[in-house]
Amino acid sequence: MTTRRLERGGRLLNRARPLGMRFDAYYVRAFEGDTLASAILANGHRLLGRSFKYHRPRSVVASGPEEPNALLGVGEGGRFTPNVRATTEPARDRLVCRSQNAWPSLDTDVGIVNDWMAKGLPAGFYYKTFLSPRPFWKHVFEPFIRRAAGLGEAPSEPDADTYETTYAFCDTLVVGGGIAGLAAAKDAADRGDRVILVEQNAHWGGRAPVDGDVVEGQAAEDWVRDALRTLDASENVTCIPSCQAAGVYDHGYVLLNERLDGDGPRERLWRVRAGRVVVATGALERPLSFAGNDVPGVMLASAVRDYVVNWGVSPGERTVIVTNNDDAYRTALTLLNAGLEVRAILDARPKADGALSRRVAERGVDIQMGRGVAKVLGGKTVTGVATCAQSGEGEVLQTIECDAVAMSGGWSPVVHLWSHCGGKLQWDAGRAMFVPDADRPPLGADGTGFVTTTGAASGDLTLAGLAVDVAQHATAPILPVWQMPEGAPHALRAKSFLDFQNDVKVSDVRLAAQEGFESVEHAKRYTTLGMATDQGKLSNINGLAILSDALGQPIPQTGTTTFRPPWTPVTLGALAGEAAGELFQPLRRTPMHERHEQAGAFWEPVGRWRRPYCFPQGKESHADAVAREIAATRNGVGMLDASTLGKLRVSGPDAGRFVDMLYTNMMSNLGVGRCRYGLMCDENGFLIDDGVVARLSDDVWLCHTTTGGAERIHGWMEDWLQTEWFDWQVHVVDLTEQFAQIAVVGPKARTVLERLGGMDVSRDTLPFMRWSAGTLAGIPVRVFRISFSGELSYEIAVPANHGLELWDAIAAAGADLGITPYGTEALHVMRAEKGFVMIGDETDGTIIPQDLGLDWAISKKKDDFLGKRGQQRTHMTDPDRWKLVGLRTLDGSVLPDGAYALDEGRNENGQRKVQGRVTSTYRSPTLGHGIAMGLVRRGPDRMGQVLFFTGSRGKTIDAEIVSPVFYDPDGEKQDA
Amino acid sequence: MPDARVERVTGMGMLTLRGAMDVLGPALGEVCALAAPDQRMSEAQGGLRANWMSPDEIMVVCPVERTADLAHRLEERLTGAFATVVDVSDARAAFDVTGLDAAGVLTKLMPVDFARMQPAEVRRTRMAQIPATCWCEGRGWRVVCFRSVAAYADALLRNAAASAVAGT
Incomplete structure (x- = not known):
């Protein structure tokens, strides 16, 4: 491969720092500052991937995040990421990347047969073809299509990298570090705002330095350097390069995604609350829709300039430029200045007389007005173009040999962030672009707009409003060109690509319109236009213009599809942040968790708690362990960690009235020192929770809930207290975590407690369904004589910090009696043997207590309780x-x-x-x-x-x- | 590596007071020599602290050995009033995050504008996936969460303290 690296130029390169990378089977030499795309192009490779549907050979078409073609699998093993845009990924030493969607190799790919059959694969082909027989879809067609389709492969190993989230707050968030963004940040900083300025690239300044703009009398590059110096010196400004603003949400909430270098996290997700968002995201150049506009070597005119100026790469030795506006003439100047040949400029406009075109003409370039490309010649690379009259039907006038085509169909402001939260657009027919409608911005909580746009994102392509010297800029107006040539027949339209990644052509959109898909949203889904990973950054406007033309209606009537976050793809790793591995989810542990772990507990998730399901010994099966635990409990004594039970303390002058309303049975007449089983129903009468209530004192009830019900029932109580019975004097405090609770169960339970000593637990003093406070083994406890197993049973509540201590004391006291810890399964079996219901087993949200034979727990004396009328x-x-x-x-x-x-x-x-x-x-x-x-x-x-x-x-x-x-x-x- | 250390705090007593502020305030003054804290603020003096938790809730922080006595005296003082005093010392876990980058570490986990927080401010907020509260304690930050998720909170804080701090 011959090098395409120019001897000079490359403002972003550090030629003193050479890097080596691997792309498929090739060794790629790069410099620090290269992107993968610039490095691979510089090494003479043009083919970077195969398209999604037709497997057509594709190369780099753009130089930024809008790139649809050059998607690579980057990294290896646990650091592999698919579908990475080569145009934005920085080159790194020893990086390995590979092409996608090609087999057996990029150069000889068998999937290309799809391209030969393209006539048989128009828009909607899959929908129409595989309708019947029905079982074939699931078993034959879908698996086949899924194998043939798809771009990058999913990583096969766990992600070896870490990610982090961070929160930030500012008065003004400026998105885009070009001239407009830097100027806006300076303004905000001067006002004293707390400012965050982000730029998706690693470098600042946007297009201006490439295009040689002059700002406030200074060369753009110098102006940018000075502006950054000022901002860096301001304490109230944070400048973050390599950071995209992915989405703007309500209330000034903005998601930023920063790429990090070096050790530590690989990406950082910023969750920002911004008072105001200034969108200075510039504009994207549009491709032109002519036959063969996807052949490797056809590139956006601005991208051609970027590769030459930023990275010292020549996209072609002999370039033909095709345009409908003045801006592409800059490409001619850039190429000429780099010593490269411009074979011709095909300008679709009948005439143009701007300063730029005059300067190009002076350099002796062949400028052909009213001309366009009939078709691009070449397969895997451009070999020439056939020209035609733009106003004709594609009759070839001339063939020009060349190895590159630079195209410009005009510019579209990047209005994504403006639109995410509802900012409206208007069509500017004169400039052929959708621009933000400043009168209809996304509205904040105060009813005023919280997003503004500036610079090219507002449609001000020349930055005239920002003291940029516009004398050298385009003056001749653009001619909207949505199809080249104007009267292109089907054969040409069927090779004119709109969406490069999803292989959607002009003919497909016309077919969709013909078949009745008149809404732009429907046409999008039918054709898949703009549905690829680039989300239609290049294709959206061209596609809807073709649709409008096919429908015979003006462009604003067709409108755009919805701009949704993210602006460019965000990795799942970045979204997960630190929530991976042991931090994936918080696990709730009881004070005795550690001891259960040592005892070999087999865990069962119960909400976010982990509870022992059983404690298998040695090679014992779970079933055997459960049987052993039950036998030990029924015949001797067992112990259970019941700490996860909800414990809600209800107190106040109206507490009795309150628990009477919540429970189906009477609770206000429960004597102090006594316990009662109760049921809670919702307004419809359905059973939602159950548990034992203990009266602690005259105005305090302790309500036990199910493990899963603790927070839900607390919320349920607060809901009634705060909205319906707001004048009742009741306080509810959730004490679930304050107490550990241990059930000591079985015929020998009393013996164990007596051995611990400190309080009388005899049948006379502490009978069934009573509770008593005291000490056991010197630890303050509250002992409840309640049973969920049918055995003699004590449930002992103890301040959580003493939970483990008491657990150990009980285990030691009962050791010679064979005391056996049991898990949730033994608990379940024992309660089922007794016919006790379990919320969530016997109930499912449609069950009333009467269904469960619990009529005895439903008060007939009470005037009202929640669920009474429902039942x-x-x-x-x-x-x-x-x-x-x-x-x-x-x-x-x-x-x-x-x-x-x-x-x-x-x-x-x-x-x-x-x-x-x-x-x-x-x-x-x-x-x-x-x-x-x-x-x-x-x-x-x-x-x-x-x-x-x-x-x-x-x-x-x-x-x-x-x-x-x-x-x-x-x-x-x-x-x- | 940022300059931040994470330490589990033990021996911290906590009382939940519920009631109207004009009921709780005088009792707090008499028993703890603390004024009722303003909304989202705290009052601290003599090893005691009162944190505003909600319009009818105050969290009293004290050395754990003083909990029972304070609870008893507050209860006594509030006898007859519609007020609740509960010892919740065992229900929670506390951590101290100290060092120059302490706030930077918490910034990664809590949606809190630490730069604009006042010295006496208390935040009831969220730390990654769990509820948490935090306030300025000495030269660092004290973070309190429920005890069942203490292991998660510990791992979370240490993980955040182990990597670079953003935007500082």
Whole structure:
């Protein structure tokens, strides 16, 4: 490969720092300051990738974030990133990158057959072709298409890099470090604002230094240097290069994405609250739509200048320039000044007489007015252009040999950030561009605009408003050219690309219009125009102009598609920030967590808590561990970490009235020192939580909630107190985390507590459903005689900092009695053996307490409680409702969870009718057979009947309806 | 490496006071010799601190050995009034973040404008994925979160303290 690096030039290069990289099988020499694109081009490579649909050979077309073609897979292993734009990724020593969407190689890619068949693959082809037979879509077409499609591969290893988030606040955020942005930042800084200025590139100044502008009498490059010096010296200004503003959101919230170098995080996501956002994001040059405008070697005219001036790279030795505006004439001057040849300028305008064109003419360049490109010659690289009259139908007038084409279809202000939050646009027909409508900005909380635009982003391409010397700038007006030539026949339109990445051509958009996709949003989705990773930065305006033309309506009537964040892609790593590995999610740990870990707990996630599911010993299976834990508890003594239970302290003069409203049963008459099981329902009467309430003193109730219900029920209480009963004097304090709670359970539980000493826990002093405060083993505790297992049971609440200490003391005191820690599964099985319901198993948001046979817990004396009226609705009192029963399989097996009880006949959808379902099902080690609870139509009236439940592989399982209380139905044990 | 150290704080007692400010204020003055803090502010003196938590909540911070006595005296003083005094010393975990870059470390985790925070200001906010509160303590920052997520908070703070500080 011959080098295309020019001997001189390259303002961003540090030629003293050579770098070496690998691109596919090639060694690439680069300099510090290169991008991957400039380095690969400099090494004589033109082909950088294959297009998405037709696998056409593609090269670099742009020099910035708008690049649609030059997407590479960068890095290796845990640092591999797909779809990286080569035009913005800095060259680094020993970097490895590879082309995408090509097999077996970039140069000889078999997918190119799609291009030969392009006639058969128009817009909507997939939608139309693969409609039938239906199963074929899922099993044949889709897998095939998915293999053929797709650009970069997903990384196969975990990300080896780290990322971080940071928050920032400012009065003024300026986006864009070109002349306009620097000027705006200086203004804001002079006003005393706290300013953040960001620039997506590593260098400042935007286009002005490349184009040799003169600002306030100074060369742009010098002006930029001085401005930066001033800003850097200002304490109230933070300048961040290599940082894009990805999105603007309501209330001045802006997401920035900074690329970092060196060790430490790879990217930083800034979450900024800005009082005001100044968008100085410049403009993007538009391609022209002529046949073969995607052939490698065709490049935006401004990009050609960038490669020559910024990176000392010659995109071509002999270039033809095709344009509809004066700006592209700068490219001619740049090329000539670099000693490169300009074969011709094809200017679509009938005439143009600006200062720029005169200067080019003076240099002896062949300027052909009213001309355009009929087609580009060449396949993998440009070999020439066939010219035609712009006003004609593409009849070839002349063939010009060349190795590069520089095109300019005019400029589009970058209005993305203006639009993200609802800023409106207006079409400027004279300049052929959508510009921000300053009268309709995105509005802040105070009803005024919080985003403004400046410079080229406002449509001021010459920066005339910023004291830029405009004498040297374009003066002849642009001629809007959306198709070249004007009367291009289908054959040419079918090779005129609008969206390079998704291979959408002028012919596709016309077809969409013809088929009735009149809305720009529909046409976009039908053709995939602008839906690639570049989000239509180059194609959007050209596409909607073609659509407008096809529909015979003015451009503003068609409008643009919606500009949505991010401006350029943000990696998932940056969005996740520090939330990876051990910081992925906060885990809630009880004070005894560490001890459970040492005991080999198998963990179960319960909300964000981790609770031991069981404590397997050695090679013991989980089922065996659960059976052992239950047997030890039922026959001796077990202990459970119940710290995760919600503990809400409700106090105040109106607390009694309040708990009466929240619970279905009466709580205000609960005596001090006593406990009562209670149910909470929502307004519709559905059961939402349950737990034991203890009366601590005259005006204090302690409400235990389920583990998952603690925060939800706290919020539920506050909701009623703050909105409905705001004049009630009640305080609710969530003490869930203040106390560790340990259940000591089993016939020998009392012995263990007596050994700890400090308080009387005898049956007489502390009977069932009472509580008492005192000390155990010298630790202050509150002991509740409550049972969720059916055994003699004490639940001991202890200040969390003493939780582990008490746990250890209990374990030691019960060691010779075989005290056994048990997990949530043993808890579940034991409560099911007793027929106790579990919120979330027996309930699912549609279950009322009456369905569960809990009528006894519903007060008939109270005038009102939450859910009372809901439960009186006819559907809730229907005797046909499914109600709780026990289920016992005839063969002793375990019913599948959620299995349905079959009924006779079929419903209107042809499905088998059902009459009940399983809500909890376990093997009871105590009883030696399967036990289950379920909801069955009129269940309690049908004791002894046998139902058929759905099993696997079409088999049914016979189960008898029995009482849900399988174990100790008279409750003698828990009352022991 | 930024100049920041993270240390778990032990021995910190905390009381939650609930009630109207004009009810809590005088009791706080008599028992703790502290004025009721203004909205979002704190009052500190003699090893005691009162943080404004919400329009009807104050958090009293004290040495843990004084908790029971203060709670008892406050309760006594507030007898008959609609007010609540609860010891929550065990419900939370506290950390001190100190060093020149302490605020820079917290900036990565909390949506707080530290540069504009007043010396006596208290923030109830969010630290990455958990609720947290923070205030200026000596030459650094004290961060308090729920005790169940202490391990997460610890890892989070240490991770943030281990890499470069943005924008400073």
